[in-house]
Amino acid sequence: MSEYFPIVEISRLSRYIGQQVSLRGWVAHLRSSGKIRFVVMRDGSGLAQGVLVKGHLPEKDFDAFEDLTLESSLQLTGLVQAEPRAPGGYELQVTGLTPIHIAQEYPIQPKEHGVGFLMDQRHLWLRSPRQQAIMRVRDEVCRACRDFFHDRGFVLIDTPILTPTACEGTTNLFETDYLDRGKAYLSQSGQLYLEAAAMALGKVYCFGPTFRAEKSKTRRHLTEFWMVEAEAAFYTLEDLLNLVEDFVRFIVVRVLANREPELTLLERDPAPLEAVARPFPRISYTDAVAKLREQGVEMAWGDDLGGDEETALSRMFDAPVMVHRYPRQAKAFYMKADPDNPDLALCVDMLAPEGYGEIIGGSQREDDLEILLERLREHNLPREPLEWYLDLRRYGSVPHSGFGLGIERTVAWLCGLKHVREAIPFPRLIDRLYP
């Protein structure tokens, strides 16, 4: 029986230099050089290199090296040394090696694989350093969002996923039978519910999965994605612009501060993120159209800003650009009209720089019952299932505003990813539901 040494995580090795420890994890790389064997090992917290010198460990442990394969699990025991040339920066002078499970031939090899293949192997692909780094950035982004709202007194309100009505049409909604109560639809947004909660708690946010059964096959679309949404009583569009500017700046600063090693591994140039400074540019839809036309983009006032127009526009600025006051006709029924020009909605989209497109959409909400009823008629929406929402304009209506930020698009931007599918652990796309 071998002596017992503390089992430590690789990320904590710096505290154990000169001591004997045990590591547990998986084989990331194997190589031999004369009489020396090297095992690069990962444990989810980091990488470390084990050095096996014949005679410095029991013969059966040294021989066990021959059985190891990529992704086999094992326990290594040895003396910790700093070694800047080793992957991860630390080396173990190995005194014991115990295989736990010898892996079959691992499907993902250190070579180019097609994306379709890697997506089929998503459950294994997550083990790659690149995918791990993206998940850690995602974790940081999610945490930053929650910290931001908590620090400012917003209360978390988890809005429902199963909703009784398809208040903006059922075309892009996933539908399910709700026991004996008819159809239910998977939520596209928690906004309407957040508005109710904002009248109770003043400032609220939700953060959960949302669903769009949209047949869009672009690098910015998922059928299931995560969104953080906030709503605040007494906030005007102006307050909202300030809030989202602070919010996005906060996320960028946090990721730069806490996820530098991950950004480096992802070969993400930090310069464009470091250049994201307040104030963010603010431009009206009308001025945006004019700017795009100057650059030769053919479009008429009233046209939607599509992916291409968003990309062109966002490339004009270093920081995320806030495009406000879109034509009201193209926007949702709940947006408040601009009192200075009722053809415009008091709304904002934020476009990330470097061509990443829309990451935030928000607006001041219509707070007058009669106008809201008129909007429902204009949009041909049934009134009865929205009676509860109309109640918010019957009992102490107040000006209020809110927004939603798409997590995967934000992570894709911060990590410099080409496609949002890598920004979520198990992506759901129009042609992908597995694994």
Next chain:
Amino acid sequence: MSEYFPIVEISRLSRYIGQQVSLRGWVAHLRSSGKIRFVVMRDGSGLAQGVLVKGHLPEKDFDAFEDLTLESSLQLTGLVQAEPRAPGGYELQVTGLTPIHIAQEYPIQPKEHGVGFLMDQRHLWLRSPRQQAIMRVRDEVCRACRDFFHDRGFVLIDTPILTPTACEGTTNLFETDYLDRGKAYLSQSGQLYLEAAAMALGKVYCFGPTFRAEKSKTRRHLTEFWMVEAEAAFYTLEDLLNLVEDFVRFIVVRVLANREPELTLLERDPAPLEAVARPFPRISYTDAVAKLREQGVEMAWGDDLGGDEETALSRMFDAPVMVHRYPRQAKAFYMKADPDNPDLALCVDMLAPEGYGEIIGGSQREDDLEILLERLREHNLPREPLEWYLDLRRYGSVPHSGFGLGIERTVAWLCGLKHVREAIPFPRLIDRLYP
């Protein structure tokens, strides 16, 4: 035009004593006493009392009091004074009152209403002090969960809601058409996906909505509820018991420390929560059955612990009790058998005290490919849709364990609620999908 004073939240009034400020919010209570008028106002952050004395404010502002109704929105301006007898502890000597919106007759009156009525009015009911307090406790519980895992190096992995297979049968699953790709099912648990992620990142957690299309009409069941789940490579059942004990203790301590005013408002006796001390009692299923029989509960070894048995058992202890090693036959296919007795599963349920029943379920997972295949056959489960899950036992399998905690049951316990429906903002029950 009146002088401009800072607009402040009621929760910050203590910093403004002796100063003029403006508050914005809703009428919680109105009364007159001779020539004095009182407006108790809420703004989501707290309660404050405005005192109107004729002659101390413009006459039209004084007269505006007559128009106010319960839940009308308004802005009050005045001098801040500490007043221990006032609701909230502060009073405003009002110098200006501006109604924003006069509410129609508010449906929820200060009297007893039936639960069905209140649930129909959930969008308004949330405004009551009691419901606000529950939401704040819920926020604290959610935050404590995330802090606990973050502090211990667990990485957030959002697992998918839309899943391709109903690996434990479709009876209790919500089903939807997934575009042209056949059926998808709403997730009951992120566990299988978390296991894949744990092989990549070592320690992971997820936190999201889960769904059960179960026709259970009890005070502990929702069709849509939130669950936090964690999974850790190299954790044995013993490690898991220690982890969940630390976890639940952490949540209780945080709620006691940060949500004392809310617990007081809810008339929740803190003594039973303060008595939740480590170590939590640990009892095997076999011993639990013996103890229940001693108390006259008729049951045979092998019977499930139902709600009544859980309640009886949890009442025997001050702290949450961890019941481990249930009969394997009654448990899920992925649980590892106890090497000391293969009829038992290496699993644990944690039952909250005071009769609140199961809040946690967890287990060590089967990590041997051949045994897992045998289990699939025993449970009549199709192998093909689980190939990806079986891969985790092909490529560097390791011992690992995990658990899930139900948020609404935990909140119901901590708040002392009779039914989980009050523990979530917009509850979904077998007979309720509105608002």
